Amino acid sequence: MSKAAQKHGGSSAPPGQDDDICPVCKSARYLNPNMRFLVNPTCYHKMCESCVDRIFSQGPAPCPVAGCGRTLRKQRFRRQTFEDLQIEREVDIRRRVSTIFNRREEEFLDLRNWNDYLENVETLTFNLLYNIEVPETEAKLAAYAAQNSDSISRNAALASAEHDSTEAAFAAQKQAARVRREESLREDEEDRQDRLREDREAQERIAQGSTAKVTLKKSTARRKDGAKGAASSGNAGPSAAPAFEIQGLKPVAAPEPTKAYDPFGGLRIRSEYFAQQRSCEHPWLDKAKNDPAIVTGGYDVREYCARAMVEAFAGMGVFVDDEVGTGGGQAAATERAAIAAGTDNRTEDVL
Ligand SMILES: [Zn+2]
Numbered sequence: 321m322s323k324a325a326q327k328h329g330g331s332s333a334p335p336g337q338d339d340d341i342c343p344v345c346k347s348a349r350y351l352n353p354n355m356r357f358l359v360n361p362t363c364y365h366k367m368c369e370s371c372v373d374r375i376f377s378q379g380p381a382p383c384p385v386a387g388c389g390r391t392l393r394k395q396r397f398r399r400q401t402f403e404d405l406q407i408e409r410e411v412d413i414r415r416r417v418s419t420i421f422n423r424r425e426e427e428f429l430d431l432r433n434w435n436d437y438l439e440n441v442e443t444l445t446f447n448l449l450y451n452i453e454v455p456e457t458e459a460k461l462a463a464y465a466a467q468n469s470d471s472i473s474r475n476a477a478l479a480s481a482e483h484d485s486t487e488a489a490f491a492a493q494k495q496a497a498r499v500r501r502e503e504s505l506r507e508d509e510e511d512r513q514d515r516l517r518e519d520r521e522a523q524e525r526i527a528q529g530s531t532a533k534v535t536l537k538k539s540t541a542r543r544k545d546g547a548k549g550a551a552s553s554g555n556a557g558p559s560a561a562p563a564f565e566i567q568g569l570k571p572v573a574a575p576e577p578t579k580a581y582d583p584f585g586g587l588r589i590r591s592e593y594f595a596q597q598r599s600c601e602h603p604w605l606d607k608a609k610n611d612p613a614i615v616t617g618g619y620d621v622r623e624y625c626a627r628a629m630v631e632a633f634a635g636m637g638v639f640v641d642d643e644v645g646t647g648g649g650q651a652a653a654t655e656r657a658a659i660a661a662g663t664d665n666r667t668e669d670v671l
């Protein structure tokens with residue numbers, strides 16, 4: 321366990337209260353809600369901001385926490401990221417180790433070697449974390465860093481390039497999303513402007529009564545074959561009507577949704593090449609038609625016939641008449657196939 325943790329854990333105050341009292345000046349957050357605590361990664365002793373200012377503004381000074389006495393510099397003090405200072409320290413140590421031991425899995429011959437390397441690194445990290453043989457471990461770390469400076473800098477460059485490319489991809493995604501959003505906003509705005517313009521134009525037409533009447537006459541004349549009704553209604557003064565008529569004409573795509581509904585989306589179920597008879601007569605099929613053991617289960621011999629016909633014609637594009645060479649058309653072939661499906665002597669050929 322680290323000294324910081326020991327100091328922390330050994331305090332007699334309850335944990336919640338202890339966190340809110342500066343161990344140096346003993347002022348409490350209760351009295352000063354704006355109090356901020358800082359830690360120095362040299363010894364991870366926590367103290368309040370005003371203590372740091374007071375003690376370290378004149379230059380490096382020993383840590384004021386009893387029993388520590390390590391020399392600290394003001395610029396290394398920072399706010400702690402994690403509530404638990406031991407975790408704060410572990411993260412720092414692991415970060416430092418990982419910048420030196422930054423080998424990649426693809427550099428190793430096999431998984432076994434890679435795992436051995438990871439275990440060695442973890443042992444070293446563990447020693448640093450729990451203050452076991454620290455001088456030897458630091459010496460090992462420094463020796464490795466000196467020997468492998470090339471690979472360390474190469475892998476660091478690789479890692480930063482990967483990080484950059486990930487960042488770039490992320491930024492590109494964000495940019496694309498922003499462009500899409502702006503595009504849709506712009507379209508909305510254009511739609512709104514269009515609607516406003518149409519409204520304005522309609523109002524102007526209403527205001528200019530004569531133009532409106534002419535338009536009304538023309539449009540009604542187009543609509544109605546009887547010309548006499550059009551002339552009278554134009555004068556009769558329903559001047560609001562033409563504005564709505566003109567607006568109604570503008571969306572050209574209005575008749576689009578009145579398309580007939582096609583549940584199969586254009587798929588043709590009926591066969592072009594044959595027509596199936598209601599029943600197929602053949603001695604083969606008699607048993608399947610009449611045997612209760614087969615029929616009771618719901619088996620329908622017509623499905624068998626239909627499948628046989630589809631298989632016979634599927635993808636072949638072959639017509640019986642063309643094969644024979646009599647020169648008959650597709651209709652004749654279809655007719656012949658229909659007969660074949662129903663008659664005794666041809667069924668075997670087709671099936
Ligand atoms: Zn203080």
Ligand SMILES: [Zn+2]
Pocket residue numbers: 363364365383384385388389390
């Ligand atoms: Zn200290």
